[in-house]
Amino acid sequence: MAEFLQFTFSGVTVGAIYALVALGFAIIYNASQIINFAQGEFVMLGGMATVVLAAAGLPLPVAIVGAVAIAVAVGLLLERGAVEPARHASVVTLIIITIGASIFLRGVAQVLFGKDFHRLPAFSGDAPIVVGGAMLLPQTLWVLGVTALVVVLLHGFFTRTLFGKAMLATAHNPLAAALVGIDTRRMLAVSFGLAAGLGAIAGILIAPITLTAYDVGIMLGLKGFAAAILGGLGSFPGAIVGGLLLGLAEALTAGYVSSAYKDAIAFVAILAVLFVRPSGLLSLGRSERV
Amino acid sequence: MSLLELAGLTKRFGGVTAVDGLDVAIEAGRIHSIIGPNGAGKTTILNLITGVERPDRGQVLLDGADVTGLRSFERARRGVARTFQNLQVFLNMSALENVMAGCDRLSPVGLLAALARLPRVRRANRAATARALELIDFVGLAEWRDAAAAELPYGALKRLEIARALATGPTLLLLDEPAAGLNARETAAIRDLIQALARTGITVVLVEHDMRLVMGVSDHILVVDQGRRLMVGTAAEVRADPRVIQAYLGTAGAGVTGAA
Amino acid sequence: MSLTRPHTRGLLALGAIAVILPLLLPNPFYVDVATKIWLNAIVCVGLNLLVGYAGQISLGHAGFYALGAYASAVLTGVYGWPGLGALAAGAAGVGLIAFGVARPILKLKGHYLAMATLGLGIIIAIVLNREIGLTGGPDGRAVPPLTVFGVRLVGGALWYWIAAGAMLLAVALALNLIDSPPGRALRALHGSEVAAEAIGIDATRAKVAVFVLSAVFASVAGSLYAHADRFVTPAEAGFLRSVEFVTMIVLGGLASTYGAVLGAALLTVLPQLLAGLADYEHILYGAILMGVMIFLPHGVVPSLAARWGRRQT
Numbered sequence: 001m002a003e004f005l006q007f008t009f010s011g012v013t014v015g016a017i018y019a020l021v022a023l024g025f026a027i028i029y030n031a032s033q034i035i036n037f038a039q040g041e042f043v044m045l046g047g048m049a050t051v052v053l054a055a056a057g058l059p060l061p062v063a064i065v066g067a068v069a070i071a072v073a074v075g076l077l078l079e080r081g082a083v084e085p086a087r088h089a090s091v092v093t094l095i096i097i098t099i100g101a102s103i104f105l106r107g108v109a110q111v112l113f114g115k116d117f118h119r120l121p122a123f124s125g126d127a128p129i130v131v132g133g134a135m136l137l138p139q140t141l142w143v144l145g146v147t148a149l150v151v152v153l154l155h156g157f158f159t160r161t162l163f164g165k166a167m168l169a170t171a172h173n174p175l176a177a178a179l180v181g182i183d184t185r186r187m188l189a190v191s192f193g194l195a196a197g198l199g200a201i202a203g204i205l206i207a208p209i210t211l212t213a214y215d216v217g218i219m220l221g222l223k224g225f226a227a228a229i230l231g232g233l234g235s236f237p238g239a240i241v242g243g244l245l246l247g248l249a250e251a252l253t254a255g256y257v258s259s260a261y262k263d264a265i266a267f268v269a270i271l272a273v274l275f276v277r278p279s280g281l282l283s284l285g286r287s288e289r290v
Numbered sequence: 291m292s293l294l295e296l297a298g299l300t301k302r303f304g305g306v307t308a309v310d311g312l313d314v315a316i317e318a319g320r321i322h323s324i325i326g327p328n329g330a331g332k333t334t335i336l337n338l339i340t341g342v343e344r345p346d347r348g349q350v351l352l353d354g355a356d357v358t359g360l361r362s363f364e365r366a367r368r369g370v371a372r373t374f375q376n377l378q379v380f381l382n383m384s385a386l387e388n389v390m391a392g393c394d395r396l397s398p399v400g401l402l403a404a405l406a407r408l409p410r411v412r413r414a415n416r417a418a419t420a421r422a423l424e425l426i427d428f429v430g431l432a433e434w435r436d437a438a439a440a441e442l443p444y445g446a447l448k449r450l451e452i453a454r455a456l457a458t459g460p461t462l463l464l465l466d467e468p469a470a471g472l473n474a475r476e477t478a479a480i481r482d483l484i485q486a487l488a489r490t491g492i493t494v495v496l497v498e499h500d501m502r503l504v505m506g507v508s509d510h511i512l513v514v515d516q517g518r519r520l521m522v523g524t525a526a527e528v529r530a531d532p533r534v535i536q537a538y539l540g541t542a543g544a545g546v547t548g549a550a
Numbered sequence: 551m552s553l554t555r556p557h558t559r560g561l562l563a564l565g566a567i568a569v570i571l572p573l574l575l576p577n578p579f580y581v582d583v584a585t586k587i588w589l590n591a592i593v594c595v596g597l598n599l600l601v602g603y604a605g606q607i608s609l610g611h612a613g614f615y616a617l618g619a620y621a622s623a624v625l626t627g628v629y630g631w632p633g634l635g636a637l638a639a640g641a642a643g644v645g646l647i648a649f650g651v652a653r654p655i656l657k658l659k660g661h662y663l664a665m666a667t668l669g670l671g672i673i674i675a676i677v678l679n680r681e682i683g684l685t686g687g688p689d690g691r692a693v694p695p696l697t698v699f700g701v702r703l704v705g706g707a708l709w710y711w712i713a714a715g716a717m718l719l720a721v722a723l724a725l726n727l728i729d730s731p732p733g734r735a736l737r738a739l740h741g742s743e744v745a746a747e748a749i750g751i752d753a754t755r756a757k758v759a760v761f762v763l764s765a766v767f768a769s770v771a772g773s774l775y776a777h778a779d780r781f782v783t784p785a786e787a788g789f790l791r792s793v794e795f796v797t798m799i800v801l802g803g804l805a806s807t808y809g810a811v812l813g814a815a816l817l818t819v820l821p822q823l824l825a826g827l828a829d830y831e832h833i834l835y836g837a838i839l840m841g842v843m844i845f846l847p848h849g850v851v852p853s854l855a856a857r858w859g860r861r862q863t
Contacts (some may be wrong), residue, residue: 111829216791
């Protein structure tokens with residue numbers, strides 16, 4: 001039982017990170033029907049920039065805010081420089097552009113930060129708390145707490161603010177949104193900024209637990225995409241559920257089956273779910289009129 | 291035996307019953323029309339006949355054989371062809387190739403034979419080209435035959451869909467609003483085309499809002515309202531039936547009866 | 551109207567390029583790069599049938615490529631199979647795997663299909679990384695030379711001709727298919743799946759067939775690569791390699807067989823040109839990828855064809 005609890009803790013921790021990345025995918029997808037394959041690089045940027053800023057002598061909270069700001073700026077630049085000019089290109093072309101962007105960002109990170117792993121100190125020390133026989137790292141509480149806070153804030157943003165509602169309207173019907181005077185281009189820019197910020201927060205939260213390096217974005221990005229698809233592309237609750245499920249599936253597989261195949265299990269699970277539900281778990285079926 | 295029979299056909303979308311226990315028999319060799327107010331379920335009926343949608347209840351019988359469980363392409367191979375209300379032209383191909391793709395059903399070729407370009411592939415290509423050229427002439431698109439389909443004007447695309455459907459050698463041809471969006475001259479040309487292909491022995495089922503066209507060409511008219519059969523009769527009978535007028539007025543409102 | 555003549559002309563032109571190219575290359579290193587161009591082109595020509603013509607994205611074809619390479623490496627190296635037998639067995643095995651997953655995978659559309667194929671490729675890459683006993687793990691494994699009827703096929707120049715010949719064969723097969731009833735069926739279901747079914751095309755079957763075919767093309771190219779390079783690593787199955795293949799065909803121009811070959815050439819040469827930049831290689835590679843896709847979203851061949859006002863090949 002303690003063992004199961006232990007695996008669940010680590011599954012939920014990683015799952016929360018996947019959920020944050022998946023939310024980034026969902027936000028950009030809703031604003032533009034684009035899958036941003038550079039999403040994982042925001043996660044990397046968040047973690048790496050915090051490490052570098054902290055190493056430069058900034059207090060940790062300042063370094064964190066600075067890192068998120070950097071990631072958001074990069075997200076906005078990416079949207080303006082690479083996505084906006086190709087706004088009406090085909091899906092495949094846009095996939096390649098964002099992958100090009102991720103290779104570019106990874107290359108920059110490699111030059112700036114080197115190829116080594118970096119460690120970020122845990123926010124509140126490393127002394128584990130024992131719960132039901134299982135060890136709970138304080139950083140896990142930070143991950144879950146901040147993720148929950150972010151979800152609540154996002155929910156408020158999308159349901160309470162005019163801007164958030166406009167973004168949702170754009171997601172449901174871009175043409176109608178444009179007709180009632182919503183600046184859909186600005187929505188796209190904001191969605192990239194928001195997604196970049198979410199990714200950076202995920203990267204900062206997880207860095208003390210898993211270490212970080214210039215190339216951690218690839219896998220984290222793909223897992224986030226998998227989580228978004230698992231829950232149903234474009235669905236916010238789906239992204240959260242998908243992320244948590246994916247994290248749990250991985251942790252339990254690693255614990256009880258084989259840690260070598262932990263990454264594979266996530267993708268086997270995705271395939272299995274898609275074969276049964278071709279639009280993910282929480283998607284609304286949309287059918288084409290002929 | 292009827293060419294096509296719908297028996298107790300029912301289709302629901304969520305809470306809406308688009309087609310509700312429809313019983314209809316369609317005899318071979320005539321022009322039949324389905325009319326009804328917007329949202330009466332006309333396109334859904336065509337989708338159920340062609341297998342694009344599956345009914346919740348009831349059967350589709352073709353020449354007396356139950357085809358309800360068959361997929362769309364299997365019904366096409368049994369002689370059911372159609373056009374689409376929202377055009378479904380292959381815009382990534384030329385006009386000629388669109389029609390050739392329809393012709394290919396008549397001379398099937400396997401993947402390996404195609405890779406090796408066996409003599410029968412060349413024969414199939416030649417046969418498809420010749421037949422497609424004939425059909426393109428027949429529907430009046432000779433000037434467009436080598437153009438990319440994406441370059442064709444709207445009216446020409448409507449004819450192209452008809453040529454593609456004819457290419458499959460159908461016994462039953464379903465036309466979903468062939469005159470929608472066309473001007474009076476183009477509509478007259480479509481009418482002539484429908485009558486010409488009916489003379490070749492093809493059974494036509496026409497879904498159309500242009501009442502002049504419907505009344506002018508139809509041997510039988512099925513009037514549907516809210517997914518149910520309101521009546522079946524000749525043009526004169528339909529025109530005289532107060533229930534038809536009631537159905538159109540009841541849903542469309544007094545101000546827009548011009549559409550009917 | 552002759553349907554065959556333009557094909558013959560195009561193939562002859564491509565063949566002439568393949569013959570002249572080695573004369574222009576200053577040293578064996580460049581011959582090896584040219585060999586890689588032709589092998590990548592085989593994958594791309596097959597993948598283009600799936601993505602460009604049938605309109606079904608795959609972000610996992612490097613998995614099939616690597617499976618072919620490892621089938622040859624392991625069957626010849628560990629079990630002592632004859633090279634051609636291993637190549638054929640690899641192609642058959644990959645074809646079977648592709649056939650097994652094709653039906654559920656190709657039911658998916660758009661980003662869901664992208665995710666599923668991506669997942670499939672990653673699963674293959676992970677298996678190749680972990681089954682160290684057979685595959686050698688992340689370090690890869692050496693591959694014996696290809697032996698045909700007792701003759702050992704070794705040497706960069708020889709492999710150039712083998713690769714060029716295989717590429718020309720792949721292009722000829724693809725051109726044959728495109729201009730045939732099954733080829734028109736593929737393009738039709740790309741244009742409109744519901745209309746394709748309405749004219750009697752079994753869309754599911756057509757998609758499965760082209761998925762299997764493109765996987766087999768990739769597998770054969772992988773087998774040849776394994777023997778040409780005499781070494782395989784799991785990186786060949788990686789996500790980035792899959793993306794590279796897709797980028798090649800998009801760069802050349804989707805639904806253009808010669809475009810697929812051109813795209814393979816451009817993207818095989820580019821990293822060689824950037825290799826001198828060491829650390830800055832990825833930055834430039836990513837930037838070029840973005841730039842080309844922004845300014846030539848339809849790829850090189852269709853963009854040039856449009857500029858010259860001619861119909862694309």
